[in-house]
Structure formats: structure tokens, C-alpha cells
Amino acid sequence: MTPRLVSWLLGWLITAMPLLTHAHAYLVSSDPPHKANLSAAPARLKLKFSEPIEVAFIKLVLKRDGQPLNQTLIMIPGPDKRSVVIESAPSDAGNYQLDWSIVARDGHRTEGHVMFSIKSR
Amino acid sequence: MVRVLHHLALCVALGSLLILWLRSHQLAAAIVSSLQNISRVALLLVLLATMLLLASHGEVLLPEADLVTRMTAAMHTWIGQIILVQAALGAGALLMTSLTHWRLLPLVVVFSSAALTALRSHIVAAGDVGVLSAATVIHIAIAILWLSSIAALVLMSLPFSRQADFDWRALLQSISRRAVPAMLLLLATGVMLADRTVGTGAALVATPYGVALILKLLMVAGALFCAWQLRRWLARTDGKDLASPTRWLRVESAFAVMVVVFAGLIAITIPAAHDIIHWPFSFRIAPAAAYLQRGTEVLWLPLAGAVVLIAALLFALRLRKYSPYRALLTVTAGILGAAGLSVPALSVDAYPSTYLHSPIPYDASSISIGEQHYQQWCVSCHGEHGRGDGPLASTLRKPPANLTEPHVQWHTHGDLYWWITHGIVASGMPGFSQQLTDDERWQLLNFLTAMSMGYEARPLSPRVAPKDPWLPAIDFRYTDASGDSISLSAWREQGKMVLLHFANDVASQRIMTSENTQCVIVVARSVAARTEKNAPSSSADNSCDVVYDADAQITSAWSHYRRTLNDPDFKNERISLNGMRFLIDRFGFVRSRWAADEPAPDSAQLRTMLAQLMNEPEIRSADIHARR
Numbered sequence: 001m002t003p004r005l006v007s008w009l010l011g012w013l014i015t016a017m018p019l020l021t022h023a024h025a026y027l028v029s030s031d032p033p034h035k036a037n038l039s040a041a042p043a044r045l046k047l048k049f050s051e052p053i054e055v056a057f058i059k060l061v062l063k064r065d066g067q068p069l070n071q072t073l074i075m076i077p078g079p080d081k082r083s084v085v086i087e088s089a090p091s092d093a094g095n096y097q098l099d100w101s102i103v104a105r106d107g108h109r110t111e112g113h114v115m116f117s118i119k120s121r
Numbered sequence: 122m123v124r125v126l127h128h129l130a131l132c133v134a135l136g137s138l139l140i141l142w143l144r145s146h147q148l149a150a151a152i153v154s155s156l157q158n159i160s161r162v163a164l165l166l167v168l169l170a171t172m173l174l175l176a177s178h179g180e181v182l183l184p185e186a187d188l189v190t191r192m193t194a195a196m197h198t199w200i201g202q203i204i205l206v207q208a209a210l211g212a213g214a215l216l217m218t219s220l221t222h223w224r225l226l227p228l229v230v231v232f233s234s235a236a237l238t239a240l241r242s243h244i245v246a247a248g249d250v251g252v253l254s255a256a257t258v259i260h261i262a263i264a265i266l267w268l269s270s271i272a273a274l275v276l277m278s279l280p281f282s283r284q285a286d287f288d289w290r291a292l293l294q295s296i297s298r299r300a301v302p303a304m305l306l307l308l309a310t311g312v313m314l315a316d317r318t319v320g321t322g323a324a325l326v327a328t329p330y331g332v333a334l335i336l337k338l339l340m341v342a343g344a345l346f347c348a349w350q351l352r353r354w355l356a357r358t359d360g361k362d363l364a365s366p367t368r369w370l371r372v373e374s375a376f377a378v379m380v381v382v383f384a385g386l387i388a389i390t391i392p393a394a395h396d397i398i399h400w401p402f403s404f405r406i407a408p409a410a411a412y413l414q415r416g417t418e419v420l421w422l423p424l425a426g427a428v429v430l431i432a433a434l435l436f437a438l439r440l441r442k443y444s445p446y447r448a449l450l451t452v453t454a455g456i457l458g459a460a461g462l463s464v465p466a467l468s469v470d471a472y473p474s475t476y477l478h479s480p481i482p483y484d485a486s487s488i489s490i491g492e493q494h495y496q497q498w499c500v501s502c503h504g505e506h507g508r509g510d511g512p513l514a515s516t517l518r519k520p521p522a523n524l525t526e527p528h529v530q531w532h533t534h535g536d537l538y539w540w541i542t543h544g545i546v547a548s549g550m551p552g553f554s555q556q557l558t559d560d561e562r563w564q565l566l567n568f569l570t571a572m573s574m575g576y577e578a579r580p581l582s583p584r585v586a587p588k589d590p591w592l593p594a595i596d597f598r599y600t601d602a603s604g605d606s607i608s609l610s611a612w613r614e615q616g617k618m619v620l621l622h623f624a625n626d627v628a629s630q631r632i633m634t635s636e637n638t639q640c641v642i643v644v645a646r647s648v649a650a651r652t653e654k655n656a657p658s659s660s661a662d663n664s665c666d667v668v669y670d671a672d673a674q675i676t677s678a679w680s681h682y683r684r685t686l687n688d689p690d691f692k693n694e695r696i697s698l699n700g701m702r703f704l705i706d707r708f709g710f711v712r713s714r715w716a717a718d719e720p721a722p723d724s725a726q727l728r729t730m731l732a733q734l735m736n737e738p739e740i741r742s743a744d745i746h747a748r749r
Contacts, residue, residue, distance in 0.1 A: 032608070
């Protein structure tokens with residue numbers, strides 16, 4: 001193989017090289033899903049992320065009609081550390097927003113929110 | 122930039138240790154001593170950078186806390202512990218730099234410390250054990266070796282290390298020889314990782330991550346061009362004149378520094394595969410969609426492009442003997458010419474929202490609301506059943522689209538969203554950005570999707586078509602026997618299949634289930650009301666969840682999927698689902714369906730189907746429910 005041919009080959013090959021890629025955890029799914037319109041109050045809230053998270057550093061704020069609720073949220077991390085269950089789910093009708101902020105195991109913090117509403121009976 | 126400092130310092134340390142290991146016996150004591158000092162300073166910088174990395178990780182964890190609390194918190198995380206090990210290895214190597222024997226030892230220790238960076242990477246930290254994690258480790262290790270080799274060569278080309286009898290050419294040759302297999306491995310692993318972090322061509326060109334990756338690859342290409350020049354020099358001369366290679370090497374090292382800078386930038390950017398794509402072009406390359414829209418005429422220009430490319434390659438092969446640069450130019454011109462001919466033919470119109478994903482779940486509730494929007498805003502032109510035959514249709518200069526035809530599926534959700542929002546100038550369709558909110562337009566789209574998919578789903582049969590999932594199940598929420606509110610998609614989360622049965626009377630149902638399959642019976646409103654007087658738990662089969670569809674929302678949404686080849690019901694006379702069963706695979710796709718009057722699979726056949734679906738890997742992402 002001539003040096004030129006090798007260089008050509010390398011030039012082509014290398015164009016697909018990402019280096020030292022890190023990334024962020026994102027929300028895979030939630031229960032209730034984002035923007036869900038519920039006719040009954042959920043028993044619990046669940047967030048599932050794309051990868052393991054540092055469960056000691058989760059920040060959650062539950063808001064009803066834009067106002068943060070004062071209740072303490074009881075969180076139970078899933079066994080795979082990719083999900084978290086919030087046992088203290090709201091039961092009254094209203095528009096809810098659950099703000100989440102987590103640190104993935106790769107060290108990046110990501111934030112987001114899940115909105116849902118509970119219809120009045 | 123701490124990452125960049127960390128990586129560059131690591132590479133300089135590795136470069137100097139590499140020379141000390143390979144060539145210290147040929148070097149004067151003063152040069153050896155200088156190289157040792159360089160490695161020590163570089164390792165001190167590495168230690169400083171690791172502490173800064175730990176502090177910045179602590180800031181991510183606890184932004185409001187003081188430095189000590191942050192650092193302590195950081196030490197309790199995966200990343201923090203790896204950084205600590207890296208720092209310990211760096212400190213150990215620092216103590217070993219004075220060794221006159223065992224020069225390989227500090228080199229191995231620093232290389233291990235550098236390679237541990239792989240464990241901090243997204244793919245390994247995400248718990249992807251196996252091939253991808255191995256690819257990450259290999260990829261990062263080779264990249265570090267490549268950068269360290271460049272650092273080694275640069276160090277030996279600096280004035281302090283000039284030595285008359287030192288064979289710089291031999292050093293370059295020895296490194297250059299090993300570069301080829303290393304680069305091949307870098308390619309293989311790079312393609313695997315890019316497929317994971319970027320995913321699609323659209324994400325590559327239209328996200329910050331993708332653009333940073335392209336820029337980094339351009340820097341890599343620049344570095345490789347310099348490497349090519351160095352190889353040409355190696356092949357050409359006896360190595361006495363060092364001016365030319367030194368120049369190329371310095372340019373290459375500048376490119377290498379830029380590679381590290383862009384890698385650092387990429388590290389803090391949302392991966393393209395997870396980012397929102399705002400498409401910047403008025404077209405997108407989509408050969409399949411172009412062929413569906415325009416037929417075989419799309420093939421001619423790309424064929425001409427292929428001829429141009431082949432001609433350019435053949436011409437370049439002849440030219441390369443006389444002038445490699447002209448050969449390179451010819452190939453570039455050939456590629457550009459072929460692209461110029463093919464791209465317009467293989468493209469379709471695109472909009473800023475083309476690759477947007479719906480934020481609204483594909484569920485019965487949103488389809489029901491979407492249908493109300495349709496009835497209010499769309500019926501007058503597109504007709505009650507979407508066939509383009511509304512009362513105003515005949516007054517329009519161009520007939521409204523028949524939304525029950527397959528062409529609806531040729532467009533992305535983002536395309537349809539753009540048309541609903543901004544209208545279609547060519548056809549005279551108005552936009553609805555004033556009448557409908559953002560969410561309402563996506564709800565309308567969910568309804569259109571269900572309607573269109575329902576017509577496409579006519580060939581669905583009681584038999585499972587292997588490895589062809591395409592019809593997303595419509596999600597809905599219900600209250601299970603224990604009183605908990607759950608959704609149909611929750612079974613998907615648990616990796617279970619669902620046998621979904623629409624019935625008028627729960628008492629008569631006997632459904633075979635297996636440990637991997639959940640059966641869910643949806644009971645029509647009137648029957649549900651009667652049963653509730655007794656008790657829901659009196660259902661015939663306790664292993665089935667019984668859903669009372671009080672407002673007929675679930676039945677109404679799923680009735681879009683009722684059309685069969687024998688009974689397509691184009692006139693929408695029989696929207697009942699009574700007795701129809703759907704088998705949903707563990708990734709959330711409807712895979713088989715049988716009506717009450719169709720021959721149902723017997724229990725042996727059903728068992729075979731379930732086993733077949735259990736063995737099938739994930740072919741399409743469950744994300745399809747929100748993204749297409």
C-alpha cells in the first residue's frame with residue numbers, strides 16, 4: 001500500500017470519528033405522560049430517564065396552576081437508577097407541572113418538566 | 122476549557138514519557154532531563170485540571186454550596202470517583218518520572234489514567250455494557266495515543282532537543298507505520314459511536330452537536346492532510362532536511378489542538394440524537410419520499426451523477442501518477458458534480474418544523490380532542506371523513522387533499538404541522554396558527570395520524586407479519602382492579618405484550634394469557650354501567666384488566682384501526698369494535714388483529730405468535746409514538 005493510498009483511505013475513514021463524546025440524560029417517558037389530560041388522579045408519578053442518574057441529587061418541584069406546592073415529595077429511585085417514583089401524587093383537580101432537574105451518571109445536569117391536568121369530576 | 126487543559130496536558134505528559142521510553146538511550150543527558158521536567162510540569166497541570174474538574178462537577182451537583190461541600194458531594198458520585206482515581210494515578214506517575222529504568226511504568230500509569238476518561242463518557246456511564254462500551258474505550262485510547270504521538274514528534278522537533286545524531290526520521294517512520302491499523306480501528310469505533318450519539322444525517326447538519334462534530338472532523342481531516350505530507354516526505358527523502366516536515370508537523374499539532382477543543386465543546390453539548398432539530402434548509406434529501414411523490418423520474422439525474430463520479434474517479438486514477446493534487450481536485454469536482462445532479466432529484470420540500478416531534482402523547486384523549494378540532498376547522502373542505510369532499514370543496518380552485526390516501530404517510534409529522542400552522546400557498550389552504558394553539562395543532566395531527574393509519578392498517582391480519590412493526594398502539598389510561606390509574610403503555614415499560622379486546626360483555630370473555638402478555642378488555646359504555654352496579658372484580662377472567670370506557674373515548678380512537686380488507690367501511694357505517702382483538706408487541710406496536718367474524722387463532726397458534734414476538738428484538742424505537 002502506497003503512503004498516498006493509505007492517506008486517502010484515512011481521510012475517508014476519519015470523517016466518521018467523534019472523540020470523547022459525553023452526553024446528557026433525557027426523559028424517556030413519564031407517567032402521567034407530558035400534557036396528559038387525566039380524568040382520575042394518578043396514584044403516583046413516575047419519571048423514566050435514558051440512563052442512570054445520581055439519585056442523591058434529584059431536584060423536583062410540583063406546581064399546581066403555576067404555584068409550587070408545599071408538600072414534601074416522597075421519592076423512590078428505581079432499582080436500575082434510571083427512574084424515580086414520586087409517591088405523594090396530587091389528588092385535586094387542576095393543572096400540574098412537575099419540574100425535574102437531575103444529574104446523569106456522566107456528570108451532566110439536565111432539566112425539564114412534565115405537565116398534566118386532572119379534570120374535576 | 123478545563124477538559125481541554127486536562128487532555129492537552131495528558132498528551133504532552135504522554136508524549137514526553139513516550140520519547141523517554143523509546144529513545145532515552147540515544148539522547149544526551151540534558152535532553153533527557155528536559156523531557157523529564159516537561160513530563161513533570163505536564164503531570165502537575167494534569168493534577169490541577171483533575172481538581173478543577175472535580176470542583177466543576179461539584180458545582181453542577183450543588184450550585185449553592187461552598188467549595189468543600191461541593192467537592193465532598195462530587196466524591197460520592199461515579200464521575201467524582203473516576204476523577205479521584207485519575208488524579209491518584211497522575212500523582213503516582215509524577216513520582217515515577219525520575220526512574221532511569223522501568224521507563225515504561227509511568228507511561229502505562231499515565232495512559233491508564235487518560236484511558237479512564239472513557240468511563241466518564243456518556244455511553245459507558247449510561248450502563249451500555251458490551252460492544253458500545255468497548256468501542257468507546259478503544260476509541261478514546263487510540264485517540265489519546267494519536268495525540269500523544271504528535272506531542273512526542275513536536276517535542277523532538279523543538280530547539281532544546283536538537284541533537285545531530287538523533288534519527289528523527291526513524292522516529293517518524295516508526296510512529297507513522299503504527300498509525301494505519303490504529304486509524305482503521307478509530308474509524309470502526311467512531312462510526313459505531315456516531316450512530317449512537319447522532320443517529321441521522323438531519324441531526325448531523327442541523328444541531329449544534331452535529332455542527333461541532335463536523336468542524337472537529339474537518340480539523341481531523343486537516344491533521345491527516347499534514348500526516349499525508351509527512352508520509353510523502355518519508356517516501357521521498359533520506360531525512361536530512363527537517364524544515365519541511367517540521368512545518369507540516371506544527372500545522373498538524375495546531376489541528377490536533379483544535380480537535381481537542383472541539384471535542385471539549387461536544388462534551389458539553391446535547392447529543393444530536395436527543396436534540397430538537399430546527400431544519401435550516403428548504404429541502405431535505407429523502408430518496409424514498411421523492412420516489413413516492415414523483416415516480417421513476419427521480420432516478421435519471423442520480424444515474425447521470427453516478428456516471429460523472431465514476432468518470433472522475435477513473436480520470437483521477439490516471440492523473441495521480443503525474444499530479445496527486447490534480448487527482449484530488451478531480452475527485453472533489455466529481456463528488457460535487459454528482460451531488461449537484463443527484464441532490465435536487467432525491468430531495469423533497471422541507472420546513473423548519475420538518476423534524477419536530479409531537480409533544481403530545483399519541484393517546485385516545487388527544488385523538489378525541491383532535492377530532493373536535495377537525496370537525497370545527499377542517500370538515501368544510503376536507504369532508505367529514507377526510508376524503509376531501511367537504512361542502513366547500515367544489516368551490517376551491519384546487520381540490521382539498523384526500524386525507525385517507527397513503528400520501529399522508531409520506532410526510533413527516535413536522536411537515537403536516539407546518540401546513541396546519543402556516544397553510545399551503547399553492548393550494549390555497551389557510552394556516553390555523555391564530556385559531557388553534559400549538560398543542561391543539563398537534564392534537565389535530567394525532568387525529569389525522571390515527572385516521573390515516575387506520576386506512577393503511579386494512580391488510581392487518583390475525584397472523585403476525587414477522588419483523589415489521591409499524592402501527593403504533595393508541596395509548597389510554599384506565600383504573601386497574603387495585604384502583605390505581607395506569608396507562609396501556611405501562612405494560613410496554615415492563616416489557617410485556619398486550620392482548621387488547623373490545624367487548625360488549627365482560628362476563629363471556631375467556632382470553633388466553635401468558636406470563637409475558639397482559640390482557641386488557643375494553644367494555645363499551647352501557648355494559649360498563651350495568652356491570653359497575655355489581656362489582657368490577659366479578660369479571661370472568663381475573664388475570665385481565667377490565668376497562669370501562671365510560672365516555673367511549675377509547676373505543677372511538679381505536680375504531681380508526683377497525684378497517685379490514687374484507688370490510689374497509691369506506692362509508693363509515695359500522696364504527697363498532699365489538700369483539701375485535703389486537704395483539705400489541707412489547708415495544709408498543711399493533712402486530713395482529715382479528716374481528717369477531719374472522720377465524721381467530723387457536724391457542725396453539727396464539728402461543729406460537731406470542732413466542733415469535735417475544736424473541737423479536739426492538740426493530741423500531743418505541744419513541745415512534747411521539748416521533749416519526
